Amino acid sequence: MRRWRRALAATLLLGGAACTAGPAPPPAPAPAPLDWTVVDLPDGAVPLLVRAGGDGFLVAARTGERASMYRLPSSVTGAPEPVTVEPHSVYAPAARWVDLATDGARVLALGRASGGAHGLPRWTVWDGTPTRLVERPQPFEAFGGPRSGGLAAVGLGRSEVLVGTWDDDGAGLDARVWTRSAPTTWERVPVAPALASTVRLLPQPAAVASSPASLLVAGSVTDLGEGASVVTRAAAWVAPDATGPWEALELPATTVSARATGVACGGHDCWVAGTDGEAPAAWRVVGTTVTPQHLPAGPGTSDLPPAVAAVAAVEGHAWMAYAVQSRSRLARTAGRGWVGVEGPPGRPVSLAAVPGRLYLVAVAADGPHLWTAAAG
Secondary structure (H helix, E strand, O other): OOOOOEEOOOEEOOOOOOOOOOOOOOOOOOOOOOOEEEEOOHHHOEEEEEEEEOOEEEEEEEEOOEEEEEEEEOOOOOOOEEOEEEOOOOOHHHOEEEEEEEOOOOEEEEEEEEEOOOOEEEEEEEEEEOOEEEEOOOOHHHHOOOOEEEEEEEEEOOOEEEEEEEEOOOOOEEEEEEEEEEOOEEEEOOOOHHHOOOOOEEEEEEEEEEOOOOEEEEEEEEEOOOOOOOEEEEEEEEEOOOOOOOEEEEOOOOOOEEEEEEEEEEOOEEEEEEEEOOEEEEEEEEOOEEEEOOOOOOOOOOOOOOOEEEEEEEOOEEEEEEEEOOEEEEEEEEOOEEEEEEEEEOEEEEEEEEOOEEEEEEEEOOEEEEEEEEOO
16 A cells, blocks of 8 residues: 655745856746645555656656566546566576656666676667566677767657767767667667767767757767866757758857756657756747746755756646755746746656656655646
8 A cells, every 4th residue: 555644834925047048037826735645555665757648647666676666547546556567588587777757658767787797788678568668689789899988868759769879989979869660679779960979079968859940969068168167068959750850959058068968858849957057947848949937946055956857848837856955946937037946855866757747856864756736
């Protein structure tokens, strides 16, 4: 049976701007405080990621040393139910979930374990439905080997994609996209000029999402500059589909150390979340138009950089989560601005929403917890 314990929630209204060009819009009316409760998964499973799809949620977890997954209804009346997880390679049972995507009918997941004489990453890709997830073993060279830079994220839209980096004998690692070449086989798409590294610019993808018209990858670009001047810029890349053509987008920032960490789309609006220095940052992307967002600021400052998670728009709204001191904060679009509410204890790592309900994974001193709250 699911056990609950209460956490205080208070309203946090608009503060300063994290990454802007021009004055912030006037504050919107404060929303009602959220009443957060913690959800305990069966068998002591530890939550890692949460995603919304259809009328429910999926929680990627770890039970002991094994990968596990659970599904939850959009209401609080049902208990978590285990998803059948079928590994088919030696490293798959112990994989740690890296990313997860679902549209309510399809599920795509990425796992990672360390193995071999050198402890190199062993990537596992899984697909299926909200009730059954099956690993699809790939040749080692598909994701690994001396040219591999690693995988970062998975996405579902008109097509299924993986994003990461790969060495194509260029100046450095290129941002790369993988798609299915057969029902159970993944192959790299030829490198696109906009995704390629140069002697000065090194791309690093972190997240991917789809709108009805495009595929959007978010991450960062390290600019080696000249001499000792190194700048990290938040960046995004957009294309009609995985095969391109790709266009690089600038995500404006106020510091020399900015990066995008998450992206989600609702309709044609996409929302990119990240950091600008030690402050949370957000950008709205529609097509190739980028608009910096004014996020609510929390009281005081933190000695740790903010953790940020993005979630798709829900009934015309977007939610984002970030850390202020040792607690999470959530921001919701309201009119032309954002309003904030206090979240549960811990630093947020994953956020998902359907109309009327939020789920958040936050890491506290005693480990990760899965929280939920009703949301208007």
